[in-house]
Amino acid sequence: METLKVQAKKENQNFSDFSAVRGKEIFFKELIGKREKKVSCASCHTNDLTKTGENIFTGKKIKPLSPKVNPKRFTNVKKVKKWLRRNFKDVYKREGTALEKGDVLYFMMGVQK
Numbered sequence: 001m002e003t004l005k006v007q008a009k010k011e012n013q014n015f016s017d018f019s020a021v022r023g024k025e026i027f028f029k030e031l032i033g034k035r036e037k038k039v040s041c042a043s044c045h046t047n048d049l050t051k052t053g054e055n056i057f058t059g060k061k062i063k064p065l066s067p068k069v070n071p072k073r074f075t076n077v078k079k080v081k082k083w084l085r086r087n088f089k090d091v092y093k094r095e096g097t098a099l100e101k102g103d104v105l106y107f108m109m110g111v112q113k
């Protein structure tokens, strides 16, 4: 999170902190994504972060994202980076900005901001 904050500050001098409220919008926003399908982050991860999801392209189960029920989540920086890059491309057809990544991470981690 600290690295993302430094990047976000570089992208926008007025940056002060990430916002889970904005992150929630990023998570639920539906766009025409991978394979021209209408998708949001919730398409695979469900509307409830504590529930098991399913990859809409492969049908494979995905363990819940919420660290409340899945304490291993967000403990491996490499993994978080890899999947955020991939998943932003699936939905937004581009990489997320530092601000977007930080916002959506606050939402998924359950930060109250």
Ligand code: HEC
Residues within 6 Å of the ligand: 026, 027, 039, 040, 041, 042, 043, 044, 045, 054, 055, 056, 057, 062, 063, 072, 073, 074, 075, 076, 079, 080, 083, 084, 087, 088, 090, 091, 092, 104
């Ligand atoms: C096409 C299905 C799909 C979509 C859409 C999707 N994800 Fe994922 N996501 C996965 C899969 C598969 C994994 C890897 C399996 C796992 O970690 O359980 C994953 C893993 C993650 C992780 C890694 C968590 C960790 O343990 O470090 C994060 C963070 C994440 N997704 C966020 C997002 C966000 C944010 C979006 C929307 C921009 C999104 N995902 C959209 C399928 C998807």
